Every structure is written in structure tokens, then in C-alpha cells.
Amino acid sequence: MQPKQIVQQWVDAFNQGDADKIAEFYSENAVNHQVANQPVVGKAAIKQMFSNEFSNAEMVCIVENIFQDGEWAILEWKDPIGLRGCGFFQFENGLIVLQRGYWDKLSFLKAHKLPIPSE
Template sequence: MKSPKEVLHDWVAAYNARDPYALIELYHDDAINHQVAFGAPLQGRKVLLESFIAFFNAFPDNYTHPENIFEDGEWVIIEWSGGGTFLGELGGNPPTGKSFTLRGCGFFQVIDGKIRFQRGYIDKYTWFTQIGLPVS
């Protein structure tokens, strides 16, 4: 069975390949993803897969570069930098063609080689300002 850190390396590879189907295979059936800047957590593979597909359609050139990865027991933490170009609809908003660069961090609880819980932190104001969306 893979360690939490190995699972996170697989997650980064699938994310950078913009492959939602490879990405969802890394999650438990009842996994929770809480992106704090966006409110309520998402739960379950079906909902998570839909969110990954929507994100990759909106930002087809999205990339994430790990800056630090830390592992402690069943937890793995990533500090990252990334970016992309807003080229597809996102949450009912039409694409603006604007690019972004951003930094953030994520916490992943990995149990039995799969992600059970994920929490991410980004600066929504910085991101939305760069891609031309109103911040609410």
C-alpha cells in the first residue's frame, strides 16, 4: 500500500495531467473535499469527479508545482504554486481568457492508500481578481 506522501505525488501527477478520472481513483467513495474559500465541503466521488471535470474544462492548461510536501502519519500536506488560463465556463461564469498564478496549501488524510479528507486554502480574492470574476 502506498504511503500518504506517495498518494499525494500520484495526486499531483493526475492533477497536472488534468485527468479527472485518474484523480478520482485516489479518493475513498465517501471522501470529503473542503476548499475553504468556497464554503461547504463536497462529499462523495460522484460530486468530486464533477468538480474536477468542471475545473479542468475551465482551466485546460492548469498546473500545480509542489513547493513543500510534509507527511505525518496518515496526513500529508502540500504547499504549492500554480496557474492557468480561464478558457471555459466556471460556475455559470463565462471564460475571460485571463491567466492566473496563485499559491496555496492542501491537507490530505490518506487512509488505506486513498484520500478520505482534503482541505485546501487559497486566496480567493487574488485568484478571482486575476481571472476577472467578482469576489463575493
């Protein structure tokens, strides 16, 4: 299966809010770096991250574009409340080894009425 197709399946699992299903897309030592946060390393930690996020906010990913370049897929997305972002997924042997996401964390926290951390 091509990276572009795998990302579409990842989006389907994301929209189901299923952390177990999402975790299956990652290699054991994968890194998920949502650049507004610290990198999360390892399949188990990534699963826990998604589990926490799904319990904090109802999130929906609407695909605008999925591009593929070799072992990379790029997801451009929006959600029903107007947030937008993009994600870069690197694959090895059909599994995500690196994911990097770009989105506006402050807008996300405000839109979902979540606490804004003080720094």
C-alpha cells in the same frame, strides 16, 4: 504506498487535468473542502468538481513541499502565475478521505478572468 507518494501522484494527475484519474485517489465517501467553497462530499461529486474546474481554468500545481505525518500529507504549492496555497490530505487504506485546501479565491478568479460572485 505512503501518503506523501500518493500526493505526488495526485499532483501528476491534477497537472494532466484528468478528473477521472484524480477521482481514483478518493474513497467513496471522501470530503474535499476547499475552504473558499462549500465542502464537496463523495467521490462522484469530487470528480464532477474537478471536471468543472479543469474546464474553467488551466491550472498547474508546482510542488514546493510535501510533508507527511502518519496518515496525513501536507502539500505546499504554487503555480506559474504566482498563486500559492496548501492542501491537507487524510488517508485511510491508501485513499483520500478528507482533503482541505487553503488558497486565495479572489486572486484565482481575477488571474483566470473568471466571474467574481456577488454576495
